[in-house]
Amino acid sequence: MPFKPREIGNMLEKKLGMTSSNADHIWYELQFSNLPPIRTKLPNHKDDIGPELESKICNQLRVRKVFFHGLMECTKYRADYEKQIQEDPFPPFSVLLV
Numbered sequence: 881m882p883f884k885p886r887e888i889g890n891m892l893e894k895k896l897g898m899t900s901s902n903a904d905h906i907w908y909e910l911q912f913s914n915l916p917p918i919r920t921k922l923p924n925h926k927d928d929i930g931p932e933l934e935s936k937i938c939n940q941l942r943v944r945k946v947f948f949h950g951l952m953e954c955t956k957y958r959a960d961y962e963k964q965i966q967e968d969p970f971p972p973f974s975v976l977l978v
Contacts, residue, residue, distance in 0.1 A: 882928035883952055888937065889922055891951055896958050912962060916973055918942060940977055942969035 889906060892898040898908040898918075905921040912918075920940035922929075929937070938948045942965045950956035956964075971977070 882930070883934070884926060884928060885922040885924070886926070887952065888929065892920070892922075895951060896961055912966070915965065918965070939971060941965075942971065942973070944970050 885906075889900070889908070892908045892910075893900060896910055898910040898920075900909075901907045902924075905923055907919065907921045910918045918941060920937050922937075923933075934948070935945065938945050941948065941961075943951075943961070947956060947961075947964060951961065
């Protein structure tokens with residue numbers, strides 16, 4: 881089931897505690913003490929997020945799509961996310977994202 885930017889934004893802010901800034905896109909950032917900053921952005925439209933954009937968001941969050949869906953469907957939480965990106969980030973932090 882596709883998600884709307886607002887739904888993803890709510891999860892990023894409320895569940896993961898990411899901060900946001902607004903421009904043409906809404907940027908979200910989260911910092912854990914021993915990891916590089918995690919950043920992603922969402923568009924300012926109300927249309928569903930397509931599979932290609934969802935994959936980019938998952939990569940920027942350093943999780944697989946299955947884990948992302950767990951966050952969206954409330955079966956995964958911030959503690960699960962922090963553990964996941966510390967133990968098995970995907971892609972690894974050594975991979976630079978553009």
